[in-house]
Amino acid sequence: MSRALAELSLVDVADRIARREVSAVEVARNAIARIEALEPTLNAFISFEPEAALADAGRIDTAIGRGEEVGPLAGVPLAHKDMYYRAGKVTTSGSKISRGFVADHDSTVLLRLRAAGALHLGGLNMSEFVTGPTGHNLHYGDCHNPWNPDHAPGGSSSGSGAATAARLVYGAMGSDTGGSIRIPAGMCGVVGLKPTQTRVTRHGATPLCFSFDCCGPLTRTVRDAARMLGVIAGHDPLDPTSSRRAVDGYEAACGRDARGLRVGVPTGYYNEDLDPAVAAMMDASRKTFTDLGCELVEVDMPDHDRINTLWNVILSSEAATIHRRWLRDRRDDYAPQVRRRLEVGLFQPATRYIEALTLRTGIAQAFVDDVFGACDVLHVPTMPMPSPPLDEIAVGDGDDMPAVILRVSGFTRPISFLGLPSLSLPGGFSAAGMPACFQLVGRPFAEATLCRLGDAFQQATDWHTRLPELADF
Amino acid sequence: MSNIDDDFVRNLARMWHGLALSDAEAAGIRAILAAQEPIAEAAASAMSFDAEPAGFSRFLEADDES
Numbered sequence: 001m002s003r004a005l006a007e008l009s010l011v012d013v014a015d016r017i018a019r020r021e022v023s024a025v026e027v028a029r030n031a032i033a034r035i036e037a038l039e040p041t042l043n044a045f046i047s048f049e050p051e052a053a054l055a056d057a058g059r060i061d062t063a064i065g066r067g068e069e070v071g072p073l074a075g076v077p078l079a080h081k082d083m084y085y086r087a088g089k090v091t092t093s094g095s096k097i098s099r100g101f102v103a104d105h106d107s108t109v110l111l112r113l114r115a116a117g118a119l120h121l122g123g124l125n126m127s128e129f130v131t132g133p134t135g136h137n138l139h140y141g142d143c144h145n146p147w148n149p150d151h152a153p154g155g156s157s158s159g160s161g162a163a164t165a166a167r168l169v170y171g172a173m174g175s176d177t178g179g180s181i182r183i184p185a186g187m188c189g190v191v192g193l194k195p196t197q198t199r200v201t202r203h204g205a206t207p208l209c210f211s212f213d214c215c216g217p218l219t220r221t222v223r224d225a226a227r228m229l230g231v232i233a234g235h236d237p238l239d240p241t242s243s244r245r246a247v248d249g250y251e252a253a254c255g256r257d258a259r260g261l262r263v264g265v266p267t268g269y270y271n272e273d274l275d276p277a278v279a280a281m282m283d284a285s286r287k288t289f290t291d292l293g294c295e296l297v298e299v300d301m302p303d304h305d306r307i308n309t310l311w312n313v314i315l316s317s318e319a320a321t322i323h324r325r326w327l328r329d330r331r332d333d334y335a336p337q338v339r340r341r342l343e344v345g346l347f348q349p350a351t352r353y354i355e356a357l358t359l360r361t362g363i364a365q366a367f368v369d370d371v372f373g374a375c376d377v378l379h380v381p382t383m384p385m386p387s388p389p390l391d392e393i394a395v396g397d398g399d400d401m402p403a404v405i406l407r408v409s410g411f412t413r414p415i416s417f418l419g420l421p422s423l424s425l426p427g428g429f430s431a432a433g434m435p436a437c438f439q440l441v442g443r444p445f446a447e448a449t450l451c452r453l454g455d456a457f458q459q460a461t462d463w464h465t466r467l468p469e470l471a472d473f
Numbered sequence: 474m475s476n477i478d479d480d481f482v483r484n485l486a487r488m489w490h491g492l493a494l495s496d497a498e499a500a501g502i503r504a505i506l507a508a509q510e511p512i513a514e515a516a517a518s519a520m521s522f523d524a525e526p527a528g529f530s531r532f533l534e535a536d537d538e539s
Contacts, residue, residue, distance in 0.1 A: 197533060243534065309512040312505075328491050340498070344505050346490050347482060354526065355517045361528035362519075368536060397498075402505055419533055444536040 001033045003167075003473055007465075010076055010170035010224035011251075017075040020064060024057035024075025028119055031077040034471075035121065035168045041149055041470060042166060043141045044159040046082045046092055047123040053077060056119050072227055074117030080173040081157045082123030083130060083206035084110045093206040094126040094156075096139045096333045097326055107204025108236045109173060109215050116231045124159025124172060128338045129323070130208040132156055133183045133408040134393050138335040142390055145188060146468035147434055151387040154187030154408075156180040160218045161188035166471040171219040171228055175205060177212045178311060179382075179412025182424035182439060185218050186382035189426040189435030189466065191454070192218045193225040196444050197419035198243040200229070201236030209318040210241075211357065212311070212416045221464055222425060222454035226250035229447060245445060253448040254455035259293030261453055264375030269304040270411060275385035281428035281436040282381060285457065289379070292456050297375045302367060304414050308406065310356040310363075311417040312344075317353040320345025336397035341405075364418045368443050377453050378441040381411055382424045386434035415441055423450040426463040435463075475510040479503050 005027060008016070016022045032050045039045055060075040083093045085103030092098050114120070125143040127135065135143045135158035143158035145151040146166040153162045157174025161184030164172050174181040176194040185192025193216045200215045207213055217228035233247045265286065274282070286296055320327070323342045331339065371378055384407065393408065395401045406413075415422045421442050428436045440450045458464050479499040486492040486499070494502070 198530070241530075245534070305512055306516045309509050310516060312509060313513055324490070331492070340501055343486075343492075343498075344502055346492075347485060347502060347506055352513055352517075355520055356513065357526035357529070358524045359516055359520055360526070361524065361532050362521075364529065365532050368532075397501060399501070399504070401501075402508070419529065444533045 001473065002030050005030045006034055006167040007467065009221045010219055011221070011227055013170055014073055014076050017060070018064065018070060024060040024119070025054060027075060028053050028057040028077050031121060031169060034166070037473070038166050038168060038471065042144045042146060042162050044125055044143055044163040044166070044168065045079065045122050046094070046125055046140050046159070047090065049120065049122045053119040053121050060117055071116035073113060073231060075119065076117070076170050077119045077121050078113065078171050079121040079124050079163055079169045080110065081126045081160050081175060083126060083175060084173060085204040086110060091206065092123065092140070093130065094128045094137055094140060097330055103204070105204055108201045108238055109205065109232045112232050121169060124163055126158055127156035128335055130156045130175060130177060130180060130206060131319070131338045131341055133179055133405060134390070135184065136390065136394060144390070145387050146471055147189060147387070149470070150389050151434060152187055152390045152393060154184035154387065157184045157218060161185055161190060164188065164190045164218050164220060166468060171217055171224055173215060174218050176214045176216060176416065177208050178315065178416045179409040181214070181216050181218060182382050182412050182422060183409060185424045186435065186437035187387035189437065189463070190218055190220055191222055191225050191464065192216070192424040193229060193447070194415070194422045195229060195233065195447055196243070196421045198241055199421070199445065199447065200232050201239040201242045203236055203238040207322055209315045211314050211318060214416070222423065222451055222458055223251060223254040225423070226254050226451040226455070243445070248445070248448040250448050250451045253452040256452045257293070258453050258456035261294045261377060261449070262297045262375040263289045263294045263453070264299040264371060264378040265296050266299055266301045266378065266380055269301045270380040273384050274381065275430070277386055277428065277430035278381050278384060278436050282379070282438060285427040285438055286379065288457055288460050292460060294453070299371050299374050299378065302363070302370070307363065307414045307417050308410060310359060311413045313348055313352055313356040316341065316345030317348045318345070337395070337401060340397040340401065360417065367418055372443040376442070376449060380439050380441060382437040382439050383408060383411055386430040386432070386436050411439070415439065420444060421447045421450055423454045425454050425457065427461070428463060429466070475507040477503055477506050477510065482506070
C-alpha cells in the first residue's frame with residue numbers, strides 16, 4: 001500500500017495516470033487495499049465493486065498506452081452516495097424499502113463521470129432516503145468519522161465525506177437538499193460543492209425534494225471539485241429543469257488571484273451560538289482572505305426563522321408526496337426519525353406549500369440584491385460546531401429531534417432555500433481534533449468565483465492536507 | 474399560536490391517509506406543525522396577488538454575476 005499515492009489530489013492522480021507516471025491499475029489496487037483496511041472501522045460503503053473497477057482501470061491503461069485520448073478523470077477511483085441509478089444494478093438509497101431496487105436506467109451524472117474515465121468503486125453509505133444530517137443509518141449501520149470514529153460523519157452523504165477524508169477514494173458524488181453535501185464535508189474536513197439549484201442534472205438520482213435537490217461532489221481540494229463539476233454540469237434533456245447556461249471554466253478559475261474580491265461578513269444569524277473553535281476558525285479564515293488582498297464587507301442578514309420554516313414546508317410537502325404510498329403500506333420499514341420528518345408533509349395544506357414556493361422568489365431576489373450588491377462572496381460557517389459524538393445526536397424521533405436537526409443544518413438549509421451555490425471547505429480544527437469548516441456562498445451560477453476564492457484559500461493554508469490518524473498508512 | 478392539536482393530527486391521518494398514529498406520533502407531528510404555523514402565516518401576508526412559483530426559475534436564470 002502507498003500512502004503517498006493515496007494522498008495525491010484527484011487532479012494530481014488523474015494527470016499522473018494520463019502521463020503514464022503511474023498506472024490506473026496500480027492506483028485502483030491501492031484504493032481497494034485501503035478500503036479493505038478501513039471499511040470495518042468506517043462503514044462507508046453499502047456496496048463494493050473492486051473487480052469491475054480493476055477491469056475498467058486495465059482498459060484505461062491500455063487506451064493510454066495506445067496514445068488514445070482519455071477523459072479528465074481517466075483512471076481515478078471514485079465511489080458515490082448509493083442513490084445514483086445504474087441500469088441493472090441495485091441502488092438502495094440507504095433504505096430497507098429499496099434494498100432490492102434495480103434501476104432500469106443510468107443517472108446522467110454517473111454516465112458523464114464514466115465518459116470522463118472515472119472508476120466506480122461502489123455505493124456509499126448515506127442517511128435513509130437522503131433524510132438526516134448526522135450520518136446515522138438504522139438499516140446499514142452508522143457511518144463513522146475518520147477523524148474520530150465515535151463522532152458523526154454528517155449526512156446525508158455520510159459515506160462520501162468519510163471515504164474522501166480517509167483517502168479511500170479521490171472524490172465522491174453526494175447530494176444536497178438542505179446541507180447533505182456541505183455538512184458531511186464539514187464534519188469530515190473535506191471540500192463539498194453544492195451547485196446552483198439547476199446547474200447539475202438530477203436525472204437518475206433518488207429524489208427527496210424537487211425544489212431543493214442538488215447533485216455535487218465531495219473532494220479534498222477545491223480544484224478537484226472544480227474538475228468534477230466541469231464534468232457533470234450542463235443541460236440534460238432528461239432533466240428539463242437543468243439550466244441551458246454555458247458551463248463556466250471552474251478549474252481555470254482556480255489559480256486566479258483573489259485580490260479585489262469583496263468577502264461578505266454577516267451580522268446576526270450566522271454568528272449565533274458558535275462553538276469557540278468555529279468562531280476562531282471564522283476569524284482566522286477572514287485574516288487569510290485579507291492577506292490574499294480581499295476586502296471584508298459587513299452585510300446584514302434577513303429573517304432566517306422565516307427562511308428555515310418555509311424550507312421545511314416545501315421539503316416535507318414534496319418528500320411526503322414522493323413517499324406517501326410507502327408511508328401507508330410499509331410504514332414500519334422506515335426508521336422512526338425519517339418517518340416523522342416525512343409524515344409532517346402529509347399535514348401541510350396545499351395553500352401553505354404553494355405560498356412557500358411563491359414566497360421563495362421574492363426572498364431570494366431580495367437576498368441577492370442586498371447581500372451580493374455589497375459583496376462578491378458571502379463567508380459563513382458550515383455548522384455552528386464541529387462534529388459531535390454520534391451518540392450525542394442519536395435523538396431518533398424524540399421531542400428534541402427538530403431542534404437537534406436544526407442545530408446541525410441551520411446554516412445550510414437557508415442557502416438551499418435561496419437556490420444559491422455554496423462551497424464548504426475546512427479552515428481549522430477544534431482542540432479535540434475535529435475539523436471546523438466554512439461556506440463560501442455566491443449569487444446564482446457564480447461557482448467559478450467560489451472556486452477562485454476557495455482555491456486561493458487552500459494555496460495559502462494547509463488544512464486540506466491534514467490526514468486523519470487512522471488513515472495515516 | 475396555533476389551534477392544531479393532537480386530535481386534529483390523528484383524525485387527518487386516519488381520514489386522509491389511512492394511518493393510525495400513536496399518541497406520541499400525533500404529538501410529535503403536532504409540535505412541528507404548531508411551531509411552523511405562526512411564522513408561515515406571517516410570511517404569507519407578504520405575498521403579492523400576482524406572484525407564482527415559476528418566478529423562481531426566472532430569477533435564477535436572469536441573475537448575472539457580471
